[in-house]
Amino acid sequence: GQQVQQSPASLVLQEGENAELQCNFSTSLNSMQWFYQRPGGSLVSLFYNPSGTKHSGRLTSTTVIKERRSSLHISSSQTTDSGTYLCALERGNNRIFFGDGTQLVVKP
Amino acid sequence: GPKVLQIPSHQIIDMGQMVTLNCDPVSNHLYFYWYKQILGQQMEFLVNFYNGKVMEKSKLFKDQFSVERPDGSYFTLKIQPTALEDSAVYFCASSGGSQNTLYFGAGTRLSVL
Numbered sequence: 001g002q003q004v005q006q007s008p009a010s011l012v013l014q015e016g017e018n019a020e021l022q023c024n025f026s027t028s029l030n031s032m033q034w035f036y037q038r039p040g041g042s043l044v045s046l047f048y049n050p051s052g053t054k055h056s057g058r059l060t061s062t063t064v065i066k067e068r069r070s071s072l073h074i075s076s077s078q079t080t081d082s083g084t085y086l087c088a089l090e091r092g093n094n095r096i097f098f099g100d101g102t103q104l105v106v107k108p
Numbered sequence: 109g110p111k112v113l114q115i116p117s118h119q120i121i122d123m124g125q126m127v128t129l130n131c132d133p134v135s136n137h138l139y140f141y142w143y144k145q146i147l148g149q150q151m152e153f154l155v156n157f158y159n160g161k162v163m164e165k166s167k168l169f170k171d172q173f174s175v176e177r178p179d180g181s182y183f184t185l186k187i188q189p190t191a192l193e194d195s196a197v198y199f200c201a202s203s204g205g206s207q208n209t210l211y212f213g214a215g216t217r218l219s220v221l
Contacts, residue, residue, distance in 0.1 A: 033210055042199065043212040086151065087166070088210065095164050096141070096210060098151045 003027050004089045006099035013106045019074040022101045023087035031090040032063045032070045037101070038083045046085075077091070077106045110134040114200050114213035115182075122221050125127045126188035129216045131200030133183055137211075138204035140183045142175065144168060145215075154198075157183065187218075195220045 007022045015104050022081050023032070031050040035043040047061040050072065058077075063070040070087055084101040091097070113132040133140050142154040155165040157175055172191070177183040180200050183202075187194055197215040 031208060035212075040147075040197075042214040043201075045209055045211065048209040090208070090210075095156065096153065098143075098153070100150050 003097045004087060004099040006085075006087055006102050008102060009100065010034055010103040011105070013053075013077050013104070015077060015079055015106055015108050017077055019077055019081075021072040021074070021085050021087075021103060023070045023072075023089075023099055024065075025068050025070075025089050025097075027087045027091060029065070029088070030090060032095050033088045033090070033096075034061055034070070034072050035086040035088060037086060039098045041083075043086065074104075077104075083105050110137075110211050111144070112149050112200055112211050112213035114198075114216050116216060117214065118217045118219070119221045120152055120221065121142045121190060124171030126186065127190055129185040129187075129198050129200075129218070130182040130214055131184070131202075131213055133200065134211055135202075136204065137202035139178065139202060139208075140175075141201040141203075141210070143199040143212075144196045144199065145199060154185075167170065190218075192220050194218060206215045 004069050006023045033048050034046040037043050049061045050061045058075045060073040083107050086101045087095045087099045115130040122151045140157040143151050145151045153166050156163050156167045197217050199215045200213040201210050203210045
């Protein structure tokens with residue numbers, strides 16, 4: 001079954017609004033990573049965050065292991081934030097599972 | 109930041125032919141991966157590779173697929189023979205730094221005609 005579930009599947013924002021993306025996992029994990037992908041593009045690592053909270057500019061990632069969830073917060077969204085956001089769960093044996101992603105569209 | 113290079117960026121071949129996708133991983137990384145992504149769909153795990161061996165592979169990693177990294181050169185994915193359903197973007201990734209962060213290449217778009 002699906003080991004990593006992301007929500008929402010899609011999200012439309014007006015520029016300047018905030019976004020909260022969720023990733024829930026059904027198994028134990030060694031690490032959690034968030035990626036960004038433009039349509040037809042490669043994956044860019046946003047956060048490697050096995051636990052706790054990390055900040056990078058307008059982005060914040062929080063992973064709570066005992067609740068089996070990780071979130072990505074985007075503040076003051078911009079049109080250039082549009083794309084797909086993926087979370088990836090690493091279990092033992094360096095096996096990495098991806099969620100289905102959240103498709104974000106930020107309108108001007 | 110660290111770069112994973114993939115060659116070629118686009119490959120067009122006829123069904124039944126062999127194709128080799130090349131990946132130059134981050135230099136000090138030890139774990140290598142191939143993922144397959146059909147347009148608009150989820151990124152799907154194919155295989156991971158460590159110390160010269162396949163560690164784990166998914167059911168998408170058919171018998172026609174093979175991977176190797178001879179003498180520390182390119183990490184390759186070979187498909188022989190190719191099928192129409194192999195058309196996709198194939199992403200290579202590597203990890204193995206202190207944080208085990210996964211770095212992806214730009215992908216090779218494979219079109220099987």
